[in-house]
Amino acid sequence: MNLHWLLASPRPDGVPCQRLLYQGLRAAILDGRLVAGARLPGSRQLASELGIARNTVMFAYEQLAAEGCLLADRQGTRVAALAVAPSAVVKAPAWPALARRAALAESAPAGPELGAFAPGVPDVANFPFRAWRGCLDRAWRAARPRHLGYAAPGGEPELRAALAEYLATVRGFRVRPEQVIVTAGTQAALDLCARLLADNGETAWVENPGYPAARTALAMAGLVLHSVPVDGEGMAPMTADWQAHPPRLVLVCPAHQYPSGEVLSLPRRLALIDGVCRSGGWIIEDDYDSEFARGGPALPALFGLQPDAPVVYTGTFSKTLYPGLRLGYLVVPEALADVFAAASASLARSGQGIEQVALADFIQRGHYTTHLRRMRRLYLARQQALRTELARTPGPETAIRGGAAGLHVVLTLPDTLADTAVAARAAERGVVVRALSRYALPPMRCNGLLLGYGAVPEAQMPEAVRRLRWAMQPD
């Protein structure tokens, strides 16, 4: 048998000869050029024919024998009969279709964006590294084998207890630790809620404009989205929304709507609770950045606003500590606590036991509140600096909205200036601004810019605003 073609030149650079021989033989067996039962030359003979070392041939033969492509016995080396016809192996049909929900994923985020004016980005340069390292060290020193396994269902007991106490102080929640379910951030919490609180094909209300990642989480869990417009008082459902699209789930950011920054008014809060009680639905309250509320006491959360209201609450450490920590939590009515803990344990197989213990310690030692107090002051000063710079520099007719909490404001633009065009021009000058219109679903039309100031030190604000103003000039 002539096998010279196995190592025909030109040979690709950098691929060892034994790999080429192995791949060549394997391909020939799989595509039927070498048929079952065909005898191959002995290793010595093939090595001399190809002008290579015998070890090289032996390696290829042994590898293929281990994979079941060759049979080696006293009579020599033969091609094995494959379980499937060779042509079926190589001529694979086109990939099977994906699930329909695969098309629902919004385009992948571009990766971490930092600097002026990336929205929603906390200032991780001011993260309390020392205090956090101390808590992690203590957690590792006290670690037991169980901390290296999956986390306890619902989260590590220390963290659930610390959060229940913290939320009692800052939010007035009266909840038992068991009602706190630790999650891998809000995104995981939404996935859990969608699966446990609604069935496939049921309706979920989302705010318009709204947070795209949340829409994806709900749609990919099999829910049908109905978008409800947001106005100056937050989510504004009409009678027709309730009648024609009664919700099973309502996802809402009452404290600081994303992206508009509006605060859901108290009458709207009460009306929303009343509405879901009538429609037999649930509210998911996404409280992603109210820790940085300013300008007077925050309105009470929907959770606990009315006794026994069908509300679950979700919070995150993505803004207050750092997004890569991937820790957040749900607070659920007592009757739901067990099912949420069990489902989260079986669905997500949560981990990060050590980080959870460290975080509990961090909260209990007061580091968390100290850090929040410091960051609240810092973000307030940065928002103020942004306002001052925008007021100081001439530009088109704009208004700043949505600064009651969080890390971003919205700058409304006149109709003559398209937000997408401004964002593209700003990017040319190294400034990240998000166009508000990108968060809206038709028929809602918005025109404005999301300006995240969280990671922009005051000293850099004048230059950042100067570049933004350049991007806002008409051509």
Ligand SMILES: Cc1ncc(COP(=O)(O)O)c(C=O)c1O
């Ligand atoms: C509206 C909203 N909710 C929640 C989050 C936080 O999500 P996670 O906890 O999954 O990081 C964000 C982050 O940008 C957000 O904008």
